[in-house]
Amino acid sequence: MANSMELWFTELQNSNLSIGLRVNRTLHSEQTEFQSLDVVETVQYGRMLVLDGCVMTTDKDEFVYHEMLAHVGLHTHPEPKNVLVVGGGDGGVIREIVKHPAVERAVLAEIDGRVIDISREYFPQIAQGLNDPRVDVQVCDGIKHVQEHKGEYDVIYVDSTDPIGPAVGLFAKDFYQAVYDALKPDGLFVAQTESPFANQDLIRHVHRDVRDIFPHTYLYLAHIPTYPTGMWSFTMGSKQYNPLEPVASRVRDTKYYTTEVHKAAFALPPFVQELVQK
Amino acid sequence: MANSMELWFTELQNSNLSIGLRVNRTLHSEQTEFQSLDVVETVQYGRMLVLDGCVMTTDKDEFVYHEMLAHVGLHTHPEPKNVLVVGGGDGGVIREIVKHPAVERAVLAEIDGRVIDISREYFPQIAQGLNDPRVDVQVCDGIKHVQEHKGEYDVIYVDSTDPIGPAVGLFAKDFYQAVYDALKPDGLFVAQTESPFANQDLIRHVHRDVRDIFPHTYLYLAHIPTYPTGMWSFTMGSKQYNPLEPVASRVRDTKYYTTEVHKAAFALPPFVQELVQK
Amino acid sequence: MANSMELWFTELQNSNLSIGLRVNRTLHSEQTEFQSLDVVETVQYGRMLVLDGCVMTTDKDEFVYHEMLAHVGLHTHPEPKNVLVVGGGDGGVIREIVKHPAVERAVLAEIDGRVIDISREYFPQIAQGLNDPRVDVQVCDGIKHVQEHKGEYDVIYVDSTDPIGPAVGLFAKDFYQAVYDALKPDGLFVAQTESPFANQDLIRHVHRDVRDIFPHTYLYLAHIPTYPTGMWSFTMGSKQYNPLEPVASRVRDTKYYTTEVHKAAFALPPFVQELVQK
Amino acid sequence: MANSMELWFTELQNSNLSIGLRVNRTLHSEQTEFQSLDVVETVQYGRMLVLDGCVMTTDKDEFVYHEMLAHVGLHTHPEPKNVLVVGGGDGGVIREIVKHPAVERAVLAEIDGRVIDISREYFPQIAQGLNDPRVDVQVCDGIKHVQEHKGEYDVIYVDSTDPIGPAVGLFAKDFYQAVYDALKPDGLFVAQTESPFANQDLIRHVHRDVRDIFPHTYLYLAHIPTYPTGMWSFTMGSKQYNPLEPVASRVRDTKYYTTEVHKAAFALPPFVQELVQK
Incomplete structure (x- = not known):
């Protein structure tokens, strides 16, 4: 029996924790204007998009992140017509968003822009939603976009990389205020906010900042095997609607999201509750 | 600035997936009669018990596994007096069990036996429950113990290593039948059953086997960062009681378990439901 | 500053020793009839050929192995006309051999055969010698070839992989006898024989076997950074000629071989001498 | 069969090249005033001393470095009475030096000082020479010591860590001038100067600096499996004596050094010669 290459x-x-994934082959590598970008084919999770050395998404587990980012927010809002995604160039969140008939514009x-190009080329199943006629793809600074659009959106998503490099500004209080201002009077936003096991300070600080701005703030959880510790958090700031009372599911063929999973995601273990208590 | 040793x-x-943890120092290594046993001090998770090269438990995240194994079962049973733990030599599940005043014997x-000794020495916070006067520590083959005690237990736990080496027999249908027979007419059992992302065949086969024997079978989930993929499953076989209707919490000072977390743990994403459907 | 992917x-x-090389990209992977074969681009050593998971050769350090295998033997023989290479499908030894004007047939x-094809495609600088009109490339079992050609060769090289898989037979005493028989009455052979730090039993056993067959047996050393421990040995069996008295150098533009390096390679540290003493 | 812990x-x-050694256990770790210091037990090479994360020495291969640093210099000088080692706190070079009867003071x-203490405790076979009555152990800045002793030494060794952290000053031209001044009119010095495969710029610059100061400059090589690439270089600056004409060996029971190995170590492959050509 022949040995495969390691x-x-x-x-x-x-600096104390790592995940390893066996790779069959590399498909693409480049240094974009903003970050290093790689596509590799892993044995365990299929194709994987890597930005600045960090796993962004993989063929096999992308559904968790994209469904749980998109659908929890959209099922909290009774009639989400205008939606914005800051970041999210792979298109996965958009793919889930356009499953909602109420959405008129995303x-x-x-x-x-290279993230979008590469996702279209190497992750067509993820990027497919970008072709929906309701989608407006803009290669631009999401922070500026948010600042320049007041009272326009029903739901805003912050689908960022880790809070280093180009994404630092997306974890700042000023930005959350701008998001607040860009939302309609009954709007809400959701951001990915790292792991409660590994990034406790970040979750605390984001929650504090969001709570200073939004009347209602929530944290919810999902299992994402390719992200550090496998336990991932999302933070929601809402002007009016309560995510614990979601509307009936508007989507079918999901692999992670259901109304029950939506509600269950907000049942926080005490060690996580502690991070978000006043 | 000096560089630390890697x-x-x-x-x-x-063969395609690994987790890496930086180690400060080794504390103990031996080859027992049954397995290799190591204790190391990791930076991220503190002390870690390793059996046959696999992470068993760590100081920092052991609470998830031990609380979610012990309390879900005990809060499903209205009056658990006699409890058995097969495996579990570190004492963590026992520590949680003896928090229940109803328990008369565990x-x-x-x-x-070396796992017990080493846990007492290196993980006193985990092993402490072993000193409770209601606890009967037996160094013996758990399979035989189960076979030799009919109709005796209210709740049985299978707290095993992965289904290789000494633990293989704990994942066999014969064993589940023996567990059934060792339970009282309203008894129930819970076993750890690996990751829905990484061990789908095992979950399917355990569920099928348990369903053939027990009238009610359930799967539930918890986030355990040091176990593969971070998403861990537990299988419950119950003769009568329904875990979706737990009794009010009898324990305080938990870090993961609450009644809400208990219920939420049974909200399965569709890709997991699929593994346990008939 | 962006981080590159690791x-x-x-x-x-x-099982206790490893070497790691950072990879830019994979170029080719296949399972041939005989072994797994990969070509990757490393940062440190350029392109690398990997067979059954082991480094065979790299762009940046291949010169050491190929020069030191080919030229020591050819400078020991006063008039090497007919030369055989068993293994060596990448063509590197052949490239060095055809630098010798005396050689009439190699x-x-x-x-x-896939090793040859892949080397021609991805390592043209190594494979180039295969196009020399004096070279006869045969895709065949080298052991059979040696058995079927008696008294025909001046110099025979055994350029094999490690003594596992397809190469096991190339480290057997029967094979060395066949090599002896395939040589002319003044012929000699050279084989790569692993590391004196890591493969002491192998060197001892090969040396004993060759000494039983050939009147003169020698070990010599070279520095090969991508091979285990970096210290590599070659074993020579000679019917007549003495490698400690090489002919004047017949080659130019070498990066490792010189007459002085040739002689120095036979100066064995006592811990290596010990491996080859009677 | 049980699996051992990895x-x-x-x-x-x-950043592109690594070596991995399996570890049985850690024996000591501290942050000294100057560097991080660890002692671990490896399977392949026994106990290993690690400074700032870099391998300094191991039980199984230390003999190469210590013999080849000490004996080449001492066999080049006809009557070495006063010897200085800058660095070398593990005592290995001293152990070899005191084998020379001519040496009156080392x-x-x-x-x-912690390197000395730890070596005495964990590497008694290496540190043993420090107890020789001719040895004067000084915990001090070697650069100052050299500056303050003019024309005093026959042979000076620079047994340093890599040219980062505390050892930077030991690779500077000013220091080589001070070494020159601290030597008697017929003195010589030897320094470890990294790998010709991995540290070409360093070797070039050291050679240029030493050549500007000493009338005779030489480079020689040894095989050290635990150092990067396995090929290690030493630079000698000599006021008078020629290392290519060593005195007859004064030492027995060496495992690497012999007069032949001494001479052979100066036979440089052309790619190494190139680094040290004017």
Whole structure:
């Protein structure tokens, strides 16, 4: 029996923790204007998009992140017509958003156009939603976009990389205020906010900042195996609607989201509750 | 600034997936009669118990596994008096069990006495429950113990290593039948059953086997960062009681378990439901 | 500053020792009839050929192995006309052999034709010698070839992979006898024989076997950074000529071989001498 | 069969190249005033001393470095009476030096006294020479010591860590001038100067600097499996004596050094010659 080559992608999630994924082959590598971008084919999770050395998404587990980011927000809002995604250039969140018939317009504000191009080429199943006629793809600074659109959106998503490099500004209080201002009077926003096991300070600080601005703030959880510790959090700031009382599911053929999973995601273990208590 | 030594523990979770943890120092290593046993001090999760190269438990995240194994079962049963733990030599599940005042007797049937000794020495916070006067620690073959005690237990736990080596027999249908027979007419059992992302065949086969024997079968989930993929499953077989209607919480000072978390753990994403459908 | 992806090739040289090389991209992977074959681009050593997970050759350090295998033997023989290479499908030894004007015919007997094809495609600088009109490339079992040609060769090279898989037979005493028989009355042979730090039993056994057959047996050393421990040995069996008295150098533009390096390679540290003493 | 834990020490030799050694256990770790210091037990090479994350020495291969640093210099000088070692706190070079009956006094000038203490405790076979009555162990700044002793030494060794952190000053031209001044009119010095495969710029610059100061400059090589690439270089600056004409060996029971190995070590492959040509 022949031995295969040992070729591994490693993400050093912090200086003391790493995940390793065996790689069959590399498909693409480049340095974009904003970050390093790689596409590799892993054995365990299929194709994987890597930005600045961190796993962004994989063929096999992308459904968790994209469904749980998109559908929890959209099922909290009774009639989401105008939606904005800041970041999210792979198109996965957009793909889930356009499953909602109520949505009339979905804007993608991605700073790095190469992420969009590469996702269309190597992850067509993820990027497919970008072709929906209601989608407006803009290669632009999402922070500026938010600042320049007041009272316009029903739901805003912050689908960012980790809070280093180009995404730092997306974890700042000023930005959350701008998001508030860009939302309609009954709007809400959702941001990915890292792991409660590994990024406790970040979750605390984001929650504090959002709570200073939005009347209602929530944290919810999902299992994402390729992200550090496998436990991932999302933070929601809402002007009016309560995510614990979602509307009936408007989507079919989901692999992670259901109304029950939606509600269950807000049942926080005490060690997580503690991070978001006043 | 000085560079620290790069010393890493790696668990090859399967041939394509690994987790890495930086290690400060090793505390103990031996080959017991049954398995290799190591204790190391990791930076991220504190002390870690390793059996046959696999992470068993760590100081920092052990609470999830032990609380979610013990309390879901005990809060499903209205009056659990006699409890058995097969495996579980570190004592963590026992520590949670003895928090329940209703429990009159808790038997630990661990095949490898060295696991108990080492846990008492290196993980006193985990092993502490073993000193409770209601606890009967038996170094013995848990399978035989189950076979030799008919109709005796209210709740049985299978707190095993992965289904290789000494634990293979704990994942066999014959064993589940013996567990059924060892339970009282209203008894129930809970077993750890690996990851829905990484061990789908195992979950399917365990569920099928348990369903053939028990009238009610359930799967529930928890986030355990040091186990493969971070998403861990537990299988419950129950003769009568319904875990979706737990009794009010009898425990305080938990870090993961609450009644809400208990209920939420049974909200399965469709890709997991699929594994346990008839 | 953007972080690059951490993508590493690892060769587990034995269960306790490994070398890691950062990889830019994969160029080719296949399972041939005989072994797994990969070509990757490393940052440190350029393109690398990997067979059954082991480093065979790299752009940046291949010169050491190929020069030191080919030229020591050819400078030991006063008039090498007929030369055979068993294995060596990448063509590197042949490239060095055809630098010798005395050589009239060089046969390459490589069992795996895909190694030759892939080397021509991805390592043209290494494979170039295969196009020399004096070279006869045969895709065949080198052991059979040796058995079927008696008294025909002046110099025979055994350029094999490690003594596992397809190469096992190339480290057997029967094979060395066949090599003896295939040589002319003043012929000699050279084989790569692994590391004196890591493969002491192998060197001892090969040396004993060759000494039983050939009147003169020698070991010599070279520095090869991509091979385990970096110290590599070659074993020579000679019917008549003494490698410690090489002919004047017949080659130019070498990067490792000189007459002085040739002689120095036979100065064995006592811990290596010990391996080859009677 | 039980699986052992995978616990590995990795030295990232540069950002593209690493060596991995399986570790049985850690023996000591501290942050000294100057550097991080660890002692671990590896399976392949026994106990290993690690400074700032880099392999310094191991039980199984230390003999190469220590013999080849000490004996080449001492066999070049006809009557070495006063010897200085800058660095070298593990005592290995001193152990070899005191094998020479001619040596009347050997000063060890090590800046980090903890290296000496730890070596005495964990590497008694290496540190043993420090107890020789001719040895004067000084915990001090070696650079100052050299500056303050003019025309005093026959042979000076620079047994340093890599040219980062505390050892930077030991690779500077000013220091080589001070070494020149501290030597008698017929003195010589030897320094470890990294790998010709991995540190070409360093070797070039050291050679140029030494050549500007000493009338005779030489480079020689040894095989050290635990150092990057396995090929290690030493630079000698000599006021008078020629290392190519060593005195007859004065030492027995060496495992690497012999007069033949001494001479052979100066036979440089052309790619190494190129680094040290004017």
